Amino acid sequence: LLGTYVDAIMKLNAKGAKQDAKEVIDNFAYHLNEGCIGSVSEIFDADAPHHPRGCVAQAWGVAEVLRVMMDYELYETGKKESKSKKAAAEA
Structure with missing residues (x-):
């Protein structure tokens, strides 16, 4: 449900x-x-501290994290953007 x-x-x-x-x-x-x-557990406790439960690796859990990171560009590339490129992108 993280992706949703x-x-x-x-x-x-x-x-x-x-x-x-x-x-x-x-x-x-x-x-x-x-x-x-590198994997995502099947489920987590609803209450803090949200311990992982179920199977230790769910492929679709990893896929959802990667999907939203890619769809919404929620990652850092490690490259620094020049101020002029950043200004052009925001315009």
């Missing part, structure tokens, strides 16, 4: 949507480095 949640953020919160969606993905990133590294 990010889709809803992007559709309902126009002004700060991208930053809010990026925050959701960034907060989830810790999980990619624990347990079955």
Whole structure:
């Protein structure tokens, strides 16, 4: 449901949507480095601290994280954009 949640953020919160969606993905990133590294667990507890449960690796969970990162460009490339290119993109 993470992908659907990010889709809803992007559709309902126009002004700060991208930053809010990026925050959701960034907060989830810790999980990619624990347990079955690079994978997403099947389910999580609803209450904090949201422990992972079920099977340790779900391909469609990983796919949803990657999909929203790509669809909404919620990733960093490592390249710094020049100020002129950034200004042109925002115009």
